[in-house]
Amino acid sequence: MLEIRWHGRGGQGSVTAAEILATAAINEGKFSQAFAAFGPERRGAPVLAFTRINDNEILLRTQIYEPDVVVVLDHHLSERDDISEGLKKGGILVLNSVYEPERYAKKIPNARRVATVDATGIAIKELGTPVTNTAILGALVKATGIVKLGSVEDVIRERFKTFAEKNIAAVRAAFAQTKIFEREGNM
Amino acid sequence: MKRVGLSGNYAVAYAVKMADVDVVAAYPITPQTTIVEKLSEFVANGELEAEYINVESEHSAMSACVGASLTGARVFTATSSQGLAYMHEVLFMASGLRTPIVMANVNRALSAPLNIWNDHSDAMAERDAGWIQLWVTSAQEAFDATLEAFKIAEDVLLPVMVNLDGYILSHTYEPVVLPDESLVREFVPSRPLQNRVSPKFAYSIGVVGPPEAYYEMKYQVVDAIEKSRKKIKDVDKEFGDKFGREYNFVNEYMMEDADYALVTMGALTGTAKAVASGLRKEGEKVGVLSIRCFRPFPKEEIVALLGDLKGVGVVDRAVTPGGPSNPLFADIATTLYEKGRRPLLQSFVAGLGGRDVPVDDFKLMFGLVKDVVKEGKSRPCVYVGLRE
Amino acid sequence: MSRLKGWKEIPIGGTIVEPGSSVEFDVSSWRTYRPLFDKKKCTKCGMCWIFCPEGAIKINDDGTYDVNLSYCKGCGICQRACAVKAITMVKEG
Numbered sequence: 001m002l003e004i005r006w007h008g009r010g011g012q013g014s015v016t017a018a019e020i021l022a023t024a025a026i027n028e029g030k031f032s033q034a035f036a037a038f039g040p041e042r043r044g045a046p047v048l049a050f051t052r053i054n055d056n057e058i059l060l061r062t063q064i065y066e067p068d069v070v071v072v073l074d075h076h077l078s079e080r081d082d083i084s085e086g087l088k089k090g091g092i093l094v095l096n097s098v099y100e101p102e103r104y105a106k107k108i109p110n111a112r113r114v115a116t117v118d119a120t121g122i123a124i125k126e127l128g129t130p131v132t133n134t135a136i137l138g139a140l141v142k143a144t145g146i147v148k149l150g151s152v153e154d155v156i157r158e159r160f161k162t163f164a165e166k167n168i169a170a171v172r173a174a175f176a177q178t179k180i181f182e183r184e185g186n187m
Numbered sequence: 188m189k190r191v192g193l194s195g196n197y198a199v200a201y202a203v204k205m206a207d208v209d210v211v212a213a214y215p216i217t218p219q220t221t222i223v224e225k226l227s228e229f230v231a232n233g234e235l236e237a238e239y240i241n242v243e244s245e246h247s248a249m250s251a252c253v254g255a256s257l258t259g260a261r262v263f264t265a266t267s268s269q270g271l272a273y274m275h276e277v278l279f280m281a282s283g284l285r286t287p288i289v290m291a292n293v294n295r296a297l298s299a300p301l302n303i304w305n306d307h308s309d310a311m312a313e314r315d316a317g318w319i320q321l322w323v324t325s326a327q328e329a330f331d332a333t334l335e336a337f338k339i340a341e342d343v344l345l346p347v348m349v350n351l352d353g354y355i356l357s358h359t360y361e362p363v364v365l366p367d368e369s370l371v372r373e374f375v376p377s378r379p380l381q382n383r384v385s386p387k388f389a390y391s392i393g394v395v396g397p398p399e400a401y402y403e404m405k406y407q408v409v410d411a412i413e414k415s416r417k418k419i420k421d422v423d424k425e426f427g428d429k430f431g432r433e434y435n436f437v438n439e440y441m442m443e444d445a446d447y448a449l450v451t452m453g454a455l456t457g458t459a460k461a462v463a464s465g466l467r468k469e470g471e472k473v474g475v476l477s478i479r480c481f482r483p484f485p486k487e488e489i490v491a492l493l494g495d496l497k498g499v500g501v502v503d504r505a506v507t508p509g510g511p512s513n514p515l516f517a518d519i520a521t522t523l524y525e526k527g528r529r530p531l532l533q534s535f536v537a538g539l540g541g542r543d544v545p546v547d548d549f550k551l552m553f554g555l556v557k558d559v560v561k562e563g564k565s566r567p568c569v570y571v572g573l574r575e
Numbered sequence: 576m577s578r579l580k581g582w583k584e585i586p587i588g589g590t591i592v593e594p595g596s597s598v599e600f601d602v603s604s605w606r607t608y609r610p611l612f613d614k615k616k617c618t619k620c621g622m623c624w625i626f627c628p629e630g631a632i633k634i635n636d637d638g639t640y641d642v643n644l645s646y647c648k649g650c651g652i653c654q655r656a657c658a659v660k661a662i663t664m665v666k667e668g
Contacts, residue, residue: 019360023192026362032192035359038218038304059461061355061454062545285588344587389594396589403582404589410582 002146003064006049007083008073010042013133017073018049020137020159024151025053033058046077053146071140072096073132075120084108090187094140096120096132101181112187115143117178126170127163134167138174149175193363195326195356199265199291199349200225201363202333204235205371209260212240212251216270217303218353219293223265245270249277249288256286257392259380261337264288267353268295268309275313278346282317282408284392287340287347287380290318291333294453294504295353296540304541305353307452307504310481311514317408319347319415320482324438324456326356326363331432332479337375338422343415345408350481352454354541366430374429412483419480436485438477441467442492445474447556450493450501450519452478455537455544459502462549473553478515486522493519494528498560500552502535502571513568531560534568548572602629606649608664614639616661623653623662 004021008014015036022034030053037048050064066086071094072078078095087093090112093104098121101114108114119135126135134156141149152171157164193201200222203211211230213223229235238255242248248264256262266274271292281288292310296302310320319339323329329351336347351357383390396404419436427433440460442448451459456477463473476492478485493499501520503513512520516534523529533556538544548571559565586592610623617639624632624640631646632653642653654662 019192022360026190026192026360029190031362033359033361034192035354038354038358058361059457059464060546061359061457063543065545283589383588383590388592391591391594392588394589394591399579400585400589403580403585406582407585407587411587 001052001054001058002069002144003067004051004053004069004071004140005064005067006047006051006071006073007077008047008049008133009077010045010047011131012047012073013131014047014049014073016159017071017133017137018051020133020152020155021051021140021147022053023155023159024147025051027154028147028151030054031056031058033061037063067091069094069140069144071136073119073136078104078116081107084110087111092143094136094143096136101179105181105183110187112183113143114181115139115178117174119174122170122173122177126173127166135170135174138171138176139178141171142175142178143180188364188366190362190364192360193326193330193365194221194358194360195323195329195351196221196293196358197225198326198330198363199333199351200229201365202330203263203289204229205366205368206261206263206334206337206375207372207377208235208237208263208337210238210240210252210255210262211264212242212248212255212262213264213266214242214245214248214270216245216267218295218305218357219265219267219270219291221357222291222293226263245273246277249274249281252288252290253277253281253284253286254384256281256288256380257284257383258385259382261341261377261380262286262288263290265291265293267293268297268303271309271313272297275316278313278316278318280393281346283404285344285408285411287337287344289333289336289340289347289349291329291349291351293353293357294350302540303353305355305454305504306539306541307350307514308506308539310348310350311505311507313348314482314514317345317412318482319343319345319412319419320350320480321347322350322452322477322479322481323356324453324477324479326359326361327432328434329356330363330365331426331430331434334371334375335419335422335426338425339415339419341378341380342418342422343411345411345415350453355454370429374426416483419483434479435488436478436480437488437492438479439492440475440477442474442476444472446472446497447553447560448474448476448493448496448499449549449552449556450476450478450499450515452481452515453504455502455504458544458546459549462546462553466550466553471553471557481515481518484518484522486525489519489522490526490528493523493530494526496530498531498533498556500533500535500556502537502552504536504538506536506539516568531556531563531565533559533565535571536568537571542572544572601645602648603645606647606667608649608651609644609647609667610642610649610651610653611663611665612639612641613661613663616659618659618661620658622656622658626652626656628652
């Protein structure tokens, strides 16, 4: 089972991203769960969301404390140390950042792979607004290959209707621009 | 048939749409809102031909449902927590007047302090309202139970409450198999029920029941909910034949040769099962029993499945302050005592106000049940996850 | 006393299925006083008919009012309501 934790801010679409990924996995025939740690829903407040993906039925209904993957939608949050809390040894980080992935690999020894992408820049260019959820999905697919890029695009098309094509452009741009650092050797 | 990703709330909304309801009267409240939001969307865009009544409170929502149901319409509403509490007096009228209303109750804690997250205190406070109560453990079950609820309600003329845990089920996206609408119509055909307020018949409804009549009328509700057991079983069997999923009154997991078990309701069940499965691999003979039908309470099944165990832990997600025990524990203990079966019972409370109940908490509960059996004596209720 | 119906015999949901059953309910013996109507004083205003809580006032063919004694409990409200004092309450014999 793969467990993903999403960090974002209210209004960036973290919960929607978690749901799009889960729906894409379900459409591919897998089992998946997407949910959020709902709080008072305020624009700009930190938000946590979760996705589980598995080949068999998922029984667990708890929050995710030791994720395999951490995804950060907000470039300010990417700089915080607590985002990697509980990250499994050999885990993956997908960050919204203009910097090279090595910058984060150095301070987070648990991560085997770190991916960075300027999701804010891409979102502003493609959507005209800094809603980074669809861009970061492109980076996540590049870094993990957990679902096909086409599956994500299909869900976005179904869910966003009139805004679908712009969001798909953001997914593709992020997929192309994501930089990946892979740690060598045993962990 | 198609397999899609849906939240528990949307699964309920799709079931209501496929059941072709005639009237929806509801007032929004977190975390239920997305059910009636979706339904109003269905009505607005013509996918569902129903009367959607916007009311100014839950008290009015349930009152409108009672009135609509008396005309013979198929009626649905949804609520949570304070909304359910505000319906309180009308809930008793719904069962007393024998109106087959179906309601989704998305379980949420009751204030104070204000809390929008999950526990079972709302439904437990309406335990005695004369409603059939079903409890689900997944979005698929939420869909299935809602469909069954219409059939059960209309057959026994009692209202049915489908309980799903706020957020943990209501807002979690997961796979749901949606059957073809035509198959659903075969299962719950639209059938106008008797119109009990038609001017043609001039029936009197909602009359005074003086001391020489009230008792008999109340007993009719007691009798109807007792007899609903058979109907619930039949409807579930028919559902299984048609759609391939059967639920029964209880859901048993690894109970065949279990020495110890946890009894749960709702979303706690999944994690309990995952932990039990892990403990089995370590050689521990543990199982999980989840209550799907809380009213009527599955007495026979409880005695058969728990009667010969060494130890049973009952996990309540609600409290009865000052009471001898919490609501689920009380019912389990009463059922076993009546039949003279006495496994060691240990009471737990967990997850109030949306507190996450992680894997370690379930390990602790299974461990404690084993400990108290060794000690030969149960402990006072253990409040799992409570900070000292 | 006649035997009251058991729980299996009464209609469910407290429904009264026979319409207008209150017509069969005779309260003639409940009265101490009965109203007497003076047709000559009556102005046909209908206040007695409006105020009678039992619906026991009937309208005569000529538009004046009288009482249906099967349903009158003798409360005297019609007497109070009558502006021209056409109604007198007299003791039952």
